[in-house]
Amino acid sequence: MSLSKARSINIAILALGGQGGGVLVDWIVGMAEHEGWTAQATSVAGVAQRTGATIYYVELVSKQDRPRPDAQPVLALMAVPGDVDVVIAAELMEAGRAVQRGLVTPDRTTLIASSHRIYSVLEKTTPGNGLADSEPVAQLLKDNARQLVLDDMQALAVKNGSVISASLFGALAGSGALPFPQSAFEGVVERNGVGVKTSLAAMRAAADLARQPIAQPKVAASGMETTARALPDRAAAPAVQPLLDRIRADFPAPAWNMLGEGLARVLDYQDVAYGQEYLDRVAAFVRFGDATTVAEAAHWIAVAMSYDDVIRVADLKTRPERWARVRREVGAGADEVVGTEEFFHPRLPEILGLLPVGLARRVQAHAGLSGWLAARFDKGRRIRAFSLRGHVQLRLVAGLRRLRRGNLRHAEEMQHIQQWLDAALAIAPQDLALATELLRCRRLVKGYSDTHARGSSRFDRLMQAAQLLRGREGAAAALASLREAALRDAEGKALSQRWSALQLPATA
Amino acid sequence: MAERSFAAEVRQLEVPAGTEFHGEGILAVTKALLECGVGYVTGYQGSPISHLMDVLADAQPILEKLGVYFEPAASEAAAASALSASVSYPVRGAVTWKSTVGTNVASDALANLASGGVTGGSLIIVGEDYGEGSSIMQERTHAFAMKSQMWLLDPRPHLPSIVKAVHDGFALSEASNTPVMLQLRIRSCHLHGSFITKENQRPKFTLNEALEAPVRDVNRIVLPPASFLHEKEKIENRWPAAVKYIQEHQLNEFIDGDIEHLGIITLGGLTNNVQRALQLLELGDLWGETRLPMYVLNVAYPLVEEEVLRFCQGKKAVLVVEEGQPDYHEQHLNTILRRHGVGTAIHGKDLLPMGGDYTVAALRSGIRGFVEKHHPAAFAKPVSLGMPTVPVASPKPAPVIPSSGNDIQLPPRPPGLCVGCPERPIFSSLKLAMQEHGQHHISSDIGCHLFSSQAPFDMGATTMGYGLGASSASAFNAGKLFGSSKRAIAMMGDGGFWHNGLATGIGNAVFNKHDNVFLIIDNNYSAATGGQDILSSRADNEHRSTRHPIENAVRGVGVEWVRFVSRTYDVNAMRDAISEAMTTEYDGPKVIIAQSECMLNRQRREKPKVAAAIKGGERVVKERFGVDAAVCSGDHACMRVSGCPSLTLAPSGDALKPDPVAHVDEACVACGHCGEVADSAVLCPSFYKxxxxxxxxxxDRWLNGLRHKVLGCWHRRTHAARAQRALFPLENLS
Structure with missing residues (x-):
């Protein structure tokens, strides 16, 4: 018997709930039907709820292919690996998933993907950096698609005042994967009549982009790290110039940029004398002759010395640059009325931390007084930073910077820093790599109240680990692995596992 | 008001006969019901037939014009019971729900209905939720059809076939006095396609006529001795009548093929994927031509013995295509063939997967195995005779495996709560309360709130069924008797509460003097099924009576300890209520009603209003949240107690901070949860509104001008002071 060789054009669309995948499907179907084709589309919508991934599936058949005028195509309801002509993915990892499901094949599939990321909950909840690496995924797409269109379709849509479904639809037009002219794509959007102008703008921009062949897949760097600025030739403030000169004179050149960042931070945090203290502390690591160690010391000593406290928060919240940034964020002009409400919840330890050491210790010792203070101060506060009253309140707190050196928190922090640096300096002559890793462990100490307490206790464990690992072969790598584990989850499971894997003694 | 409006689409329901109708499967079903002269329709929403209920609700004026009664039932049991109107009166009725879970709920009524039989055509449209994306993915409606002896239609996933099945269903029901189930698989419900319409019909017999001239027949009531009679009727009258109708009207299809000694018997709903698999194996084509003869069971139950024998006549082997287990069809076919001494081999679960979706890929490999076993020549390359021909490609090889990177770990993406969801703060509060009072046993329920079982909340141990959250904690009341230090916590939504939780959960807890904590999550809608109104909805609904508070209901059944939190975003209040319920001396059921409107519904209503107000020159305050990157610690503790999709990550922009910082994206609806939780959990002061x-x-302008003037001065002073200790130049003040 003779079988027809006609095939349907099969399109799979992978989108997250709320990304407008359904709109995209409606456009494709509307266009194909308008062009006299038979279209069938389906999806499993119930599972999209609410932020999960959905696959929409469309099959298109030309009526010209009919062997008899009354012939009806029999269309399938789901994408078949190896039998998909076009895959559209509205997010990078979903594009990767399409490849892993076998929907993208080198002999057949045009893949149109947005390179932007929508992070999953698991990526976001990691205490450190839990983001999946985008680059291998981009390479995976390139290796498996017959034709690849990969760009940030979300940004392109926003730039044109539209939504991602429009830019993806435009990219589909530009890719030439469907036998319809650009005018057919634009026609369906025009007939639909909603947001026509902006949709067309986004579509045309994406179509142009899709027509250019891409040499190397473009993805935003998934590493979230920011590079240090180049050390300036002249300090902005004359008072700082001697410190800048000291960096150039006394420190190895590869560490200069990080020293510049560190110095800028501590100066901003306190004053010029504090900048000198900072350079003194880093200078202790110069004699070991390793620029990496110096750069790490420059990085983490600056972080440690500019610990998060109420004074710094109040100062950051009342800066004029911030006012401008908030306006930009909501797209408000300079004369528009904008205000903010800040969420604070200082607790007794933070309040006590602001007091002079002696006074704070006396209050701590007096249970009744502590209780009274806690009841008075330990509650959530909403402060309107842009109002006169709120601004005054915050500036008063920020003004405590001048008294910071005498307060309890500062004394505690400085003691903690000293122990850490003493330990690193003691280890350095024998095992510089281990000492450097110990410097990097400061990454664990961050934040406020419970977060700070959790980070500090993990840091203390790593300090202990450094001592236990001393003299072991591969001690530095072991400490680094413990640090990475500590940043993987909030409960400390990964750290405990790593700890036992390294056969470190269970600790008190 | 449902999440999706079909107001525009339902206009198609009134198109004249002979029009080409374009739309989704559910819309086609609605049109077909009207073409069949249905007298009443009811049902219970739930994927994949939620939209059918929404279409019906939006089509209310059209239905009324035609004399069709519609109501959304309180549960599937209520919907099934409504079919009793067709027991004694020749009025056509249709009901719909999600199967198999909904069919379980309706089973009592269905058993009684099927026992006595029906006079008017009775159609039960079930969203067959087998497989991917379903709740109870491994169960099939087929079992219910068999046990109650109701006929089960499983049409091809093709709009004309689906529409025809609705027409056939009513007629078959009337011809055999038996309720008929029409199963639509999940993808068929959402299938876009087209069909040619017929004229809408007014009901031939109306419910008014029934009310004016009531009739009763004691033999239709399930009481002995009539119930014995019913079984006899089923076997001796109704079944043969159905078989006769199915044959005479050719509800099943026979498709010829040239490999005559083999064949495929497939359920209608799987036909398209079978034919695609045949096409990929070059044993069929896009237009439904097939080399393997096919017998398409548009009627999945009952099997027609004579048709089976006719199809298998002279065949060496047939392959049965039915998803899931047990293999009902395979067993039944074997029985028929053995009983008649026919030697045709029956293949099925030996070549096809025992469970899971019958994807085209699975079918392709099963059919390939079947043909290779019994007719390998089908795959042989044709031998050239004389003229050289263009080489014919051999059957498609197995799918091309991606050349690299299958080992790349892609982050999983389970479904979660929407941006601004009012349920998120409830779970954050519960998490905080448990940080204080220890981990507790939590019984969950069906609904959006079940997403609390996913990261970052990770709570809830079981989910037993819609509205059964409260009753599934009942055994843990043992703690009261035997002195446990902790109480069990049970959750349920407002949808589940009205579906059955009031009686089975709360009433039961009062009666049995439970000491458990019951958290009722009231978001004003049956939100997970698409935002349909229920008794306690706050919206005005022209057709329904709403605004019946859950609090009144629980007090009505005897609950004394009730805490009502009217703004779930108030994490402190929420956490305090939960903590109090966990620790109070009060001995009895403790009910917390946490009420805030579903944000999805709220935004759909409010967003256009706000946009119009701004355009119209009204004073509008628009809010959203932000994070100070310099203040954020990069620890992401806020995400671990929130998980809001608009709370995401961004580079810190600071070389000294290698970890990404929190960032609120433009999807933020300013629910305030991130700020509240940062405050309650004492996390970090980086959030601002x-x-x-x-x-x-x-x-506003005067005050703003004053602030600018005064703070501007101050800003310049502090800025200048900072410039005195700056290494890098500061940002210029504009």
Whole structure:
């Protein structure tokens, strides 16, 4: 018997709930039907709820292919690996998933993907950096698609005042994967009549982009790290110039940029004398002759010395640059009325931390007084930073910077820093790599109240680990692995596992 | 008001006969019901037939014009019971729900209905939720059809076939006095396609006529001795009548093929994927031509013995295509063939997967195995005779495996709560309360709130069924008797509460003097099924009576300890209520009602209003949240107690901070949860709310000008002071 060789054009669309995948499907179907084709589309919508991934599936058949005028195509309801002509993915990892499901094949599939990321909950909840690496995924797409269109379709849509479904639809037009002219794509959007102008703008921009062949897949760097600025030739403030000169004179050149960042931070945090203290502390690591160690010391000593406290928060919240940034964020002009409400919840330890050491210790010792203070101060506060009253309140707190050196928190922090640096300096002559890793462990100490307490206790464990690992072969790598584990989850499971894997003694 | 409006689509329901109708499967079903002269329709929403209920609700004026009664039932049991109107009266009725879970709920009524039989055509449209994306993915409606002896239609996933099945269903029901189930698989419900319409019909017999001239027949009531009679009727009258109708009207299809000694018997709903698999194996084509003869069971139950024998006549082997287990069809076919001494081999679960979706890929490999076993020549390359021909490609090889990177770990993406969801703060509060009072046993329920079982909340141990959250904690009341230090916590939504939780959960807890904590999550809608109104909805609904508080209901059944939290975003209040319920001396059921409107519904209503107000020059304050990157610690503790999709990550922009910082994206609806939780959990002061005043008033402008003047001075002073200790130049003040 003779079988027809006609095939349907099969399109799979992978989108997250709320990304407008359904709109995209409606456009494709509307266009194909308008062009006299038979279209069938389906999806499993119930599972999209609410932020999960959905696959929409469309099959298109030309009526010209009919062997008899009354012939009806029999269309399938789901994408078949190896039998998909076009895959559209509205997010990078979903594009990767399409490849892993076998929907993208080198002999057949045009893949149109947005390179932007929508992070999953698991990526976001990691205490450190839990983001999946985008680059291998981009390479995976390139290796498996017959034709690849990969760009940030979300940004392109926003730039044109539209939504991602429009830019993806435009990219589909530009890719030439469907036998319809650009005018057919634009026609369906025009007939639909909603947001026509902006949709067309986004579509045309994406179509142009899709027509250019891409040499190397473009993805935003998934590493979230920011590079240090180049050390300036002249300090902005004359008072700082001697410190800048000291960096150039006394420190190895590869560490200069990080020293510049560190110095800028501590100066901003306190004053010029504090900048000198900072350079003194880093200078202790110069004699070991390793620029990496110096750069790490420059990085983490600056972080440690500019610990998060109420004074710094109040100062950051009342800066004029911030006012401008908030306006930009909501797209408000300079004369528009904008205000903010800040969420604070200082607790007794933070309040006590602001007091002079002696006074704070006396209050701590007096249970009744502590209780009274806690009841008075330990509650959530909403402060309107842009109002006169709120601004005054915050500036008063920020003004405590001048008294910071005498307060309890500062004394505690400085003691903690000293122990850490003493330990690193003691280890350095024998095992510089281990000492450097110990410097990097400061990454664990961050934040406020419970977060700070959790980070500090993990840091203390790593300090202990450094001592236990001393003299072991591969001690530095072991400490680094413990640090990475500590940043993987909030409960400390990964750290405990790593700890036992390294056969470190269970600790008190 | 449902999440999706079909107001525009339902206009198609009135198109004249002979029009080409384009739309989704559910819309086609609605049109077909009207073409069949249905007298009443009811049902219970739930994927994949939620939209059918929404279409019906939006089509209310059209239905009324035609004399069709519609109501959304309180549960599947209520819907099934409504079919009793067709027991004694020749009125056509249709009901719909999600199967198999909904069919379980309806089973009592269905058993009684099927026992006595029906006079008017009775159609039960079930969203067959087998497989991917379903709740109870491994169960099939087929079992219910068999046990109650109701006929089960499983049409091809093709709009004309689906529409025809509705027509056939009513007629078959009337011809055999038996309720008929029409199963639509999940993808068929959402299938876009087209069909040619017929004229809408008014009901031939109306419910009014029934009310005016009531009739009763004691033999239709399930009481002995009539119930014995019913079984006899089923076997001796109704079944043969159905078989006769199915044969005479050719509800099943026979498709010829040239490999005559083999064949495929497939359920209608799987036909398209079978034919695609045949096409990929070059044993069929796009237009439904097939080399393997096919017998398409548009009627999945009952099997027609004579048709089976006719199809298998002279065949060496047939392959049975039915998803899931047990293999009902395979067993039944074997029985028929053995009983008649026919030697045809039956293949099925030996070549096809025992469970899971019958994807085209699975079918392709099963059919390939079947043909290779019995007719390998089908795959042989044709031998050239004389003229050289273009080489014919051999059957498609197995799918091309990606060349690299299958080992790349892609982050999983389970479904979760929407941006601004009012349920998120409830779970954050519960998490905080448990940080204080220890981990507790939590019984969950069906609904959006079940997403609390996913990261970052990770709570809830079981989910037993819709509205059964409260009753599934009942055994743990043992703690009261035997002295446990902790109480069990049970959750349920407002949808589940009205579906059955009031009686089975709360009433049961009062009666049995439970000491458990019951958390009722009231978001004003049956939200997970698409935002349909229920008794306690706050919206005005022209056709329904709403605004019946859950609190009144629980007090009505005897609950004394009730805490009502009217703004779930108030994490402190929420956490305090939960903590109090966990620790109070009060001995009895403790009910917390946490009420805030579903944000999805709220935004759908409010967003256009706000946009119009701004455009119209009204003073509008628009809010959203932000994070100070310099203040954020990069620890992401806020995400671990929130998980809001708009709370995401961004580079810190600071070389000294290698970890990404929290960032609120433009999807933020300013529910305030991130700020509240940062406050309650004492996390970090980096969150702030921005208020932008559109069309500011004179007063606003005056105050703003004053602030600018005074704070501007101050800003310049502090800025200058900072410039005195700056290494890098500071940002210029504009």
């Amino acid at each position: 921005v208020e932008r005043v559109h069309n500011a008033s004179g007063g």
